[in-house]
Amino acid sequence: MNTKPLFIPVILGTTRKGRASENVARFVFEEVKKSEGVETEFIDLRDLKFTTEDAGESIKDSNFSATVQRADGLVLVVPEYNHGYPGLLKHALDTNLKEYIHKAVGVCGVSAGGFGGTRVIENLLPVLRELGLVTIFWDGNFSNAHKIFDASGVLLETAYVKRIDKFLKELIWMSKVLRHGRENIEVGH
Numbered sequence: 224m225n226t227k228p229l230f231i232p233v234i235l236g237t238t239r240k241g242r243a244s245e246n247v248a249r250f251v252f253e254e255v256k257k258s259e260g261v262e263t264e265f266i267d268l269r270d271l272k273f274t275t276e277d278a279g280e281s282i283k284d285s286n287f288s289a290t291v292q293r294a295d296g297l298v299l300v301v302p303e304y305n306h307g308y309p310g311l312l313k314h315a316l317d318t319n320l321k322e323y324i325h326k327a328v329g330v331c332g333v334s335a336g337g338f339g340g341t342r343v344i345e346n347l348l349p350v351l352r353e354l355g356l357v358t359i360f361w362d363g364n365f366s367n368a369h370k371i372f373d374a375s376g377v378l379l380e381t382a383y384v385k386r387i388d389k390f391l392k393e394l395i396w397m398s399k400v401l402r403h404g405r406e407n408i409e410v411g412h
């Protein structure tokens with residue numbers, strides 16, 4: 224069994240000024256950092272400046288692709304915009320393909336309303352599947368996103384700590400299983 228730390232970066236999926244998703248992503252990032260045997264990195268969509276003149280693998284950012292290639296799992300923090308995901312996040316995700324295959328992904332939905340981004344998560348699942356990622360069956364659901372952190376970004380609703388712990392345990396388990404599979408089990412097609 225490989226005992227090397229897992230690498231599970233957190234991707235903040237919006238560039239919007241005033242984004243509440245940043246507080247969520249920073250909170251989740253700190254929780255991932257506390258997880259034993261896991262290394263992480265914070266990836267801010269604002270730092271990924273892809274041209275909009277083309278799309279897909281032809282506009283790869285070599286650093287972003289190398290980070291995804293190294294990853295065993297990903298956490299996506301995704302705000303709900305009209306029940307969908309930010310177009311810029313999709314544009315960034317589309318720049319990789321083989322880098323994602325047989326790797327785990329967990330999604331934290333963020334919304335102003337009371338449904339914790341459940342609709343954006345449901346809409347994102349088929350995209351993640353097409354990318355070759357393996358989705359876990361536990362999500363992060365952050366409702367009333369502007370109200371659950373104080374002005375300095377400290378989480379006020381402490382119940383999220385336990386919920387995210389459960390989410391991360393599942394993501395870590397799936398990341399380990401898939402790493403074992405990638406390293407030891409031949410793909411049969």
Ligand SMILES: Cc1cc2nc3c(=O)[nH]c(=O)nc-3n(C[C@H](O)[C@H](O)[C@H](O)COP(=O)(O)O)c2cc1C
Nearest residue numbers: 239242243244302303304305306333334335336368
């Ligand atoms: C274009 C747009 C559409 C939105 N649509 C929804 C929505 O469908 N449901 C919802 O609960 N909140 C919606 N919101 C509010 C965001 O979910 C809210 O701002 C939340 O904090 C996450 O986004 P943020 O990180 O950009 O702040 C929308 C916000 C924007 C900018």
